[in-house]
Amino acid sequence: MSEKWIVGVDLGGTTTKIAFIDIDGELLHKWEIPTDNSNEGQNITINIANAIDQKLVELKEQKTKLIGIGMGAPGPMNYDSGVVLNVVNLGWKDNFPLQESLHTLTALPVVIENDANCAALGEMWNGAGKGTNDLVCVTLGTGVGGGVIANGNIVRGINGAAGEIGHITSIPFGGAPCNCGKSGCLETIASATGIVRQAENELSKADVKGPLATIFAENRKVTAKDVFDCARNGDEVAKKIIDEVAFHLGFALANIANTLNPQMIVLGGGVSRAGDILLDTVKVNFSMFAFSAVRESTNLALATLGNDAGVIGAGWLIKNKLNI
Structure with a gap:
């Protein structure tokens, strides 16, 4: 098992998949939480941050174990700023600073990407397209x-x-x-x-x-x-x-x-x-x-990855950004 873990998040309209992944792309722990789109989606990143902290407590691990969060989200986005543009089914009626919000709540590096692109990255990294x-x-x-x-x-x-x-x-x-x-x-x-x-x-x-x-x-x-x-x-x-x-x-x-x-x-x-x-x-x-x-x-x-492709590809975002 790798010394450090990556957090992969696959944000959906109904549920949000979260996983701890090693730097070789292997899933170590995965779970889901409901996606709460009330209050104009303001609870989404709060709930993700809390879920990560709770899982670390459950596993008796320190937050220093984590090196960053990669996240796949639906809808159009500004990749330079990490802002998601008007995804109504998530409650985000205006541009939502997804990357900044999650970074502020977790104090971890955050990279976001379109969810379909994350699935492609997952299959490339550790699925049918490995290598x-x-x-x-x-x-x-x-x-x-x-x-x-x-x-x-x-x-x-x-x-x-x-x-x-x-x-x-x-x-x-x-x-x-x-x-x-x-x-x-x-x-x-x-x-x-x-x-x-x-x-x-x-x-x-x-x-x-x-x-x-x-x-x-x-x-x-x-x-x-x-x-x-x-x-x-x-x-x-x-x-x-x-x-x-x-x-x-x-x-x-x-x-x-x-x-x-x-x-x-x-x-x-x-x-x-x-x-x-x-x-x-x-x-x-x-x-x-x-x-x-x-x-x-x-x-x-x-x-070959099924529903895990999104979280694994999201994890790759951090591996790539930090050049691990």
């Missing part, structure tokens, strides 16, 4: 998020919007509306929400048969997991939907790879738990559209 410096992480959940790492550094873009892979246009005309205000985004197809929408559209047609149709008839709804489970059992409707998802995902990832030539593309999030039935078909489409030199050098893999 790589050029990596793209795509999170397939309720939406589609992404993080891009080039030469070991997060690519943020001019106003922090780089890596918004979910908003690549997949269907230029007549696509489903997206929460971002556009239509036809990759997110409307490859997210869990998009998969359910496509499934329910197909199942609403007359004379559709099969296990997925039976689930829909009984419950008047299906889940993305239902689609993948039924596809494994040969359901034609489910297989058609997965083929559509894998086509658009493979096409988009090939174009990303043609631009960035990463060593690895990692697929994470709840949808990625479908496993090989999704990954194998994505790989076929990726190979079809990737430039030959890219096709031979970029590996597609499933994420």
